[in-house]
Amino acid sequence: MKVQLAIDKEKKKVSPGTKIRAGRQLGFLVLLLVGMCLFSIGIGRYPVHPGEVIRIILSRVIPIEKTWIDTLETVVFNVRIPRIIAAVLVGAALSAAGAVFQGMFKNPLVSPDILGASAGAGFGASLAIYLSLSVIGTQALAFCLGLFAVLSAYLVGSRVRHDPLLALVLAGILVSSIFTAATSLLKYVADPYDKLPAITFWLMGGLSSMQMHDVKLALIPILLGAVPLYLVRWKINVLAMGEEEAQALGLNTGRLKILVVFCATLMTAASVSISGIIGWVGLLVPHIARMLVGPNYRVLLPTSFLIGGIFLLLVDNLARNIAAIEVPLGILTALVGAPFFIYLISRRRGGWS
Amino acid sequence: MNLIMDALACGYGNHAVVRDITLTLEKGDVLCLLGPNGSGKTTFFKTILGLLKRLEGKIYLGGEDIKKWPHSKIARAIGYIPQTHHPQFPFKVIDIVLMGRTAHLGPFAAPSAKDTAIAEEALDVLQIDYLKERIYTELSGGERQLVLIARALAQQSPILLMDEPTASLDFGNQVLVLSRIRQLARSGLSIIMACHFPEHAFLYGTKALLFKEGAVFGFGSPERTVTEDNIKALYGVEVEIAEVYTKQGEAVKVCVPCNTNHHLKMSLGGLRNVQTA
Incomplete structure (x- = not known):
């Protein structure tokens, strides 16, 4: 059942230009990210000279004569590096999740918490703070309720036969509003001198007091979500054509959609559980990436991942350096993100047609 | 590979939109499907593709009932060309055509160099290789329709279903698209095409199938089937x-x-x- 497409008569060149260009762009972004990380370690309340940053890090691997005080080493390894890794991870995870959700729902205005992950995680963390659980308990409860919220949205949505995708989005909004209401109730009954500020601060989102074990805790679910998405990323293109067309092209859309929703939710819930609610990143960064490399997920997904890391690191640097006190990250991403998004959509081809 | 339908009924839930479809499609056939709006043409296509559950009857491909076939196996046998559409994201033409390779890829695979070569060949066959790096959403309706046909060719399925391929195209583009479709049939593909002009059945069809009010109103050669009386009955x-x-x-x-x-x-x-x- 072969159609007469005589491919073998002459081997065609497979547009090597495009592939090399995409590879170069990704390589450049990786270098930029590494450079930004090193630079970010140096800035802050205790400025460290970039050369010294490199020597302090290298001293862990090879013996280097110590020319710095112990405090500096503590600042670099216990304060700045965990925080920088967390910023990169959270930014990358939210952006990658946002990019795949936008493709799956064929809607460029979708963000990774569309199915209720943030609202669920926010409620989980508030409940944990209300019950005076430990930091790890807070993260675990945030993560579990984030997943639970998306699962309930999925179950509610799947009861509707007619337009499953729309039903899923509506169910997500529904579940989000229920969890947001529950969070408000907790805030209302919480101790106003002690618990209420803690809950409010957590909900604003931020990466201060990040420690290495927090980072490790989030790293596993984020990687568990990122690797399968990376493997199926080309097929997300086909999914973006719409359910029926994708099936007519031979795609098992049901299986792929469950995989994509599960992985993207895992990444979102894991990020929210360590950073609190940080809006705009997952909506904005996929657009920047799409403007740079186009909509093909083969390149778009890794690009969103890298730009997301760079973006949130940049904003977190602002958060800890622009004022005498630290500005909550969630507030800053909204302040930076919203005007930038207006600029993007006012351009003629703002990442989508 | 012959496509045979036996007393097929298509519809939603328990409601049959069109029933009693019995026909045989052979290599090189162009079957023109005529019927007023809402007579079940699109429902019929969706049922063949397995997007809708068939209500009754059988569909055989190469002697085998395709009821239990997974989407990928059906897609390797039957390509579908929807009416021109407008995706949300500005994909390049080559990206769109490469999607035709989906049914040939493993669960974690992306198109290889060979798949790209097949996609480029499909663009060549339709003489639109100059569109390769263009943005699909910025093309004219006729160009987009040709790109979708190229995608179906890259799918390498011997049977093509086309849902009103010339709807919303200007006259020049209609003639262009239809003449390409005729060439494809002559090269050995079988085509089922929903038409909105009876003339197209004479110009391009080898067989005609008429739908009216939930039933097959006529099937056979265009000369015998598309008659003045039948058109009057179909469209009033x-x-x-x-x-x-x-x-x-x-x-x-x-x-x-x-x-x-x-x-x-x-x-x-x-x-x-x-x-x-």
Whole structure:
């Protein structure tokens, strides 16, 4: 059942230009990210000279004569590096999740918490703070309720036969509003001198007091979500054509959609559980990436991942350096993100047609 | 590979939109599907593709019932060309055509160099290789339709389903798209095409299938099936089917609506009455 497409008569060149260009762009972004990380370690309340940053890090691997005080080493390894890794991870995870959700729902205005992950995680963390659980308990409860919220949205949505995708989005909004209401109730009954500020601060989102074990805790679910998405990323293109067309092209859309929703939710819930609610990143960064490399997920997904890391690191640097006190990250991403998004959509081809 | 349908009924839930479809499609056939809006043409296509559960009957491909086939296996046998559409994201033409390779890829695979070569070959066959790096959403309707046909060719399925491939195309693009479709059929593909002009059945079809009010109203050669009486029954308009001769002396059948002047006079007369009243 072969159609007469005589491919073998002459081997065609497979547009090597495009592939090399995409590879170069990704390589450049990786270098930029590494450079930004090193630079970010140096800035802050205790400025460290970039050369010294490199020597302090290298001293862990090879013996280097110590020319710095112990405090500096503590600042670099216990304060700045965990925080920088967390910023990169959270930014990358939210952006990658946002990019795949936008493709799956064929809607460029979708963000990774569309199915209720943030609202669920926010409620989980508030409940944990209300019950005076430990930091790890807070993260675990945030993560579990984030997943639970998306699962309930999925179950509610799947009861509707007619337009499953729309039903899923509506169910997500529904579940989000229920969890947001529950969070408000907790805030209302919480101790106003002690618990209420803690809950409010957590909900604003931020990466201060990040420690290495927090980072490790989030790293596993984020990687568990990122690797399968990376493997199926080309097929997300086909999914973006719409359910029926994708099936007519031979795609098992049901299986792929469950995989994509599960992985993207895992990444979102894991990020929210360590950073609190940080809006705009997952909506904005996929657009920047799409403007740079186009909509093909083969390149778009890794690009969103890298730009997301760079973006949130940049904003977190602002958060800890622009004022005498630290500005909550969630507030800053909204302040930076919203005007930038207006600029993007006012351009003629703002990442989508 | 022959496509055989036996007493097929298509519809949603328990409601049959069209029933009792029995036909055979052979290599090189162009089956033109005619029927008024809502007569079940799209439902019929979705059922063949396995997007809708069939209500009754059988569909055989190469002697095997395709009821239990997964989407990928059906897609390797039957390609679908939807009406021109507008995706949300500005994909390049080559990206769109490469999607035709989906059914040939493993669960974690992306198109290889060989797949790209097949996609480029498909663009060549339709003589639109110059569109390769263009943005799909910025093309004209005719170009987009050709890209979707190229995608179906890259799918390498011997049977193509086309849902009104010339709807919303201007005259030049209609002729262009239809002549390419005829070439494809001559190269050995079988095509089922929903048409909105009876003439297309004469110009391009080897068989015609008529749907009316939930049933098959006629099936056979275009000459015997697309008649003045049948068109009247299908669309409720009087037509005259006439033969014209081209400069090369080739006889071509055309389908001309009659009585339009009569209708026009009546309605103009009505207007005049309103004005004088």
